[in-house]
Amino acid sequence: MKFAGPLNPYFESFLRLVYPSTCGVCERLLEIDEAGLCHACRDRLSALQRAYDKVSIDQKFDYVDDGWALFPYESPVREILTSLKFSRKRWLLKVFRDAVASWAGILAAETHYDALIPIPLDRERLIERQFNQSELIAGLIAKNTGISVEKSILRKRWKTPAQSQLSREARSTNLRYAFKAHADEKIRGKSFLLIDDILTTGSTVEEAAAVLKRHGAKRVDVFALASTQKGGKKK
Ligand SMILES: [Zn+2]
DSSP states (O other): OOOOSSOOHHHHHHHHHHSOOBOTTTOOBOOTTOOSSOHHHHHHHHHHHHHHTTEEOOOOOSSOOEEEEEEESOTTHHHHHHHHHHSOOGGGGGGGHHHHHHHHHHHHHHSOOSEEEEOOOOHHHHHHHSSOHHHHHHHHHHHHHOOOBOSSSEEEOSOOOOGGGSOHHHHHHHHTTOEEEOOGGGTTTOEEEEEEEEESSSHHHHHHHHHHHHTTOSEEEEEEEEEOOOOOEEO
16 A cells, blocks of 8 residues: 555545635635635736736845845735734745746846855744744755855844834834854855845845945845835836
8 A cells, every 4th residue: 555645536525625725815715725814815916026026125225235036025925924924823934935946047147146044033033933944045045046045154243123013213223233244254245135025125134235235245135025016117
């Protein structure tokens, strides 16, 4: 008797009857051929990405050289990222896999990066959430490009209040000196791609890029899964 290989479809149907799974956005019960999202929510996600594909972030940065976001921070992306972050449904990240893979391939062919650096969480928030979703996104990009993920270069210095609760000015001040860098020799003359989940004002990635530049980084770009910025331009 063989146990390896994909599940027998009858057995999988039986499992779905016993343990029904629901759409990560609208919570409707999933059909047998749906995974993670129902067809309707998946279609909305694809439409959102088609309209936003490879958009450079239309924002003036002092330290970030170039910025990219795959999706606008709108429904259903907003619901998916919220569930991912607060309900610990880390499997939901899979719904972005194809979009991230195709984008990462194009970018890696255009620009050389020495490493991917996920925006770090402070220890307390990491323990509370159990994982850093920027790190999971960096993992997806690494798998598709072969670029390594560097988690030790940039550290969060102290717990800062959640950025979403602060005004734009307070966000900047809140983050000043919030990051520290390790190992100058790993930074000097190198090019990095910072990875963040949601780009809002850009002050987090600016502060991280500033620290890396102070330690001699040659180039610091940023990739966010979603951006709240409007009016991006197609690359
Ligand atoms: Zn749905």
